[in-house]
Amino acid sequence: MSYQWKVDARELFGERYAQMVNTGLPVGDVDAVRAAITDMWTEGPGGWGQEWSRLGSRYAAAGSHQLAALAYGWAKFPTLADEFKRAALARQLEQYQLAAPGFGVEFRREVLALPYRGGTTAVPVHLLAPFDLPADRPVVIASGGVDTWKMDVHTLLEVLATQLRVRVLAFDIAGTGESQVPMSPDGGAQIVSGLIAHARTLGNGVVGHLGISMGGYFSARSGLAGEVDAAVVLGGPAEYAFTRGGSLRFGMDGIVGNAIGFDHQPTPEELSAKFAAFSLRPLLDRDTNAPMLIVNGADDVHVPQEDTLVFQGRRDTDVQLVADTGHCAVSKFPVVIPAILDWFGRALDNATAKAKP
Template identity: 40%
Template sequence: MFTFPVEPDDLLDERTRQFVALGIPRPVVDRARARITDMWGTGAGSWVPVWAAEAERAHASGDPLLASLCWGAARFPCLATDDRRAAQEHQLAAYLEAAPRFPVRFQRAVLNVPEPVPVHFFQRRRRGRGRSARPGVIVLCGGVDTWKMDLHRLAVATARATGLLVAAVDMPGTGESTVPLAPDADRILVGLVSQLRRAHGQPVGFYGISFGAHWAAKLALAGHVDAAVDLGGPTGLTDEPVDLLNLPYGMPGIVGNALHVDEMPDQSTIADLLAGFSLREQGLLDKAGAESSPLLVINGADDVYVPRGDIVGLAGRPETTVWVIKDAGHCAPERSSQVNLALWGWLAARLAPGRPLPRLVEIAARQPLRPFLGEGSAGQYA
């Protein structure tokens, strides 16, 4: 693990919207930003101490969930320092303290697949009789810097909106994962999906965000899941390679830490590392056919991280739908409410088989998104 050059003010320019969307009130973010002067140090104006103070303030006021989110901001963007690793431990402790008040049923488990994978389960509270059937399962996975506890709001909303059992996990190389990010790290996720399918006896899908969406596409093309959503995932399908070392906001260092390397890779090393992730080079596009699973691919048309070809290049594959969102960036946060409503309908229709209602819900849920679909959108109901 290593630190790397990044200006905290620049990082907050880019991430303030995200922190607020995850559940940290804007005044808290603004207060922290006004005090932060250094990214990696330990002084009073350094990133971790400032966010730690906000976490402790939230905890003292009786809000352990907000404390957990602030500890999550403290450990951001990666576990490159001792105080960030400690912040993640505080985040988990505060999160579990907050869990009894969650508006859904919650359970934490560590599944061996065979590597240990901590999983957070969320399920809608069921009312009345005749609704005891086991729901389908959706694995929720974030990217290189936004992890399962950070995605609490999305996990709860997905469980409540779809009725599915949400299993939130950290992507390999991040969070509580014990293995580095690597082209074959999908073996962990394949093992997890298989174990969930055996345990629950229901269809299992995968909802991946940012780099986590890379695995959504891979698992769907290989037929390991019953359905998958790729929201902003790099796939290596385009002839335009991702110039990782020139990506903004510290992304080269963030990815390098997920790869578990000890220093910033040089250009040739990083090119070799990234080439291994290409789904085209792995032959998955050639193999994808009858065994492929339904795949929904979504991203903003103006993503600065992932080439558009990585998204639209999947159009035309069996059972693949592509939504390109106009005037939106990486993972289309500008239209998150419309995107999530539409993809929840899409997931419910595929992971709750034998029920006519989810298909109708899918059609209705997609309507608010239609005006924002841009060039490159393709497939059923695009």
Template identity: 50%
Template sequence: MTYQWPIDPADLFAERHPQMVKTGLPPEDIENVRSRVARMWADEPGGWVYEWSALGERYADRREHERAVLAFGWARFPAITDEHKRAAYRRQLEEYALASPNFPVGFERRVVDLPHQDGVVPIALHILTPPGATADTPVILTSGGADGWKTDLHDFFTQLALKSALPVVVFDIPGTGETDVPITLESVELVGQVIEYARGLGDGRVVHVGLSMGGFFSAATGLSGLPDGAVVCGGPVEATLAPGKHWAAGANHIIGNTLGFTSVPEPAELAKAMSALSLRPLLDRDDHVPMLAINGTEDVHIPLEDTLVFAGRRATEVVLLPDTGHCAVSKFDELEDRIIDWINRTFAVRPAADRATAGAAG
């Protein structure tokens, strides 16, 4: 079980509105839901999960399945804390399956059992294969964060596949979505198993791209030398996890849920759990693969220090995008282009347009 915490839904609308729009919801529909929502956790008219689910059902009735995916995603946001949230997540997965035949990329869902500690953990993978993809290229392994899961950021992941012409494998990080293991330093080993599985889906090379809390994992795996390359976008690395950090819009409790707490933790208890995730021991080593650290300059969640900490490291590039916030959400197009350019340069992958031209000529 997870836990609920006091939160004003108006704060979530204010902080998340750019993301709601950027991922594909009509602004007028967002405003309609905003005008109705007065309470965060109640499953009744005026409650967050109720009103977002009602919008999702309207989309579903009109067979607008991709929009239904987004609406049910916001219904179960910010964490699955009760059966109503769990039901909204089930509906999101159902609508995603219904939407998949119309995706501009090939779609395959696999659930694989991967070893972790003394047992196995089922990991759901969404494999997005762009037209013309070949088996002799790297694979991009990617995930969102503590509240943006593989179904929520579908458009970003799809565009990453289309623009790069590389297979994109999407999974939920520990403590989120369908990955039922809390976030710990030990859970990085499980992500390492996902990387090893993904090696069999391309030419053996895997580039791990993580957004938000997913960036914590891509930073950890990249610094540990587990993938062939790693992109850290808005990931908490060290400064974010230090005691005394101020978190906006309840983000500390969103992460608190992923850490496995079952009731509202005391501030000191939560701070201790977060500081235990610090990647400073890995930063002090020199085992890392080529890395790109990138984020917006106006991030209210992740201090600039957690991007700039990578500056000056061997085989590492740092990029700060101006006039955008957490994970450069308002500049997703530029973010994708920067990531793909780095992958092409770092791994000698010809740009997608060049490969398409060569394939047509052949």
């Protein structure tokens, strides 16, 4: 199920431009695509997918497969609402795999059959690890959010693997990317539980969870429930984003509506009814959490400050609301990412020491 909706491509460029260029695409190429695009859904010249795919095709022909994967990643953005977007995702995966021999880490792709509502669902995952990683190291499961998926955050995942010296298991949260099922709090959490169980078999048994944006919602769940040994929540919603009925900006209403599984533009009331079940209040009222790090920008237009500050005062929980930056503190990554790596490294080392007989 999927649908198109009214979204202003110019607004998306205004919000996402820094992300586009900071992931490695040349500024001149991004500017040229920005100037050419006139509409989100047109499949001919001027269409978002068409112009980004044209850039991806040019990179692919030149053998620049990592750049091609990034460009096709923007071609399928913000969600797989039509066949053109789904074809762009397929081309992104093709180029990403062609780029893999040049990664700075060992790479392997697997498709897991994980428990889901009485049956199983196929979950493609990417495993990244330093080439000389010992077998007795922790595993970190990691995902992006509702519109930025596992291949789109490759650079960050590679840094995570090499700097922490861990194996990273990257996946798309339910309702996004290569997921075969819609996003829901219980179904999505069940898939995460299956990934955690699998990850415990891949290293020394210690598992951390990094979630970015809506992925942070699921790392908050696994951390609060004590399912993992350490959890990092980067820009994740927790409670207020789901219960206050605020407006969803920059096309986020359609992005989330598609992820949840609507086949039409939902009304605010329909979205609110679905959102209510996502609140983490029942888990916030418990004292079962693993060590957690909660980080977001103070100026986030998508996730209210309260969803970060609600974690203050909890046992084994560090909270960082970063000033003068927005969603996921992206513009402050040069400071934020080293801080996350430092915290994560210490938390995983502590968990490893406790796990030793």
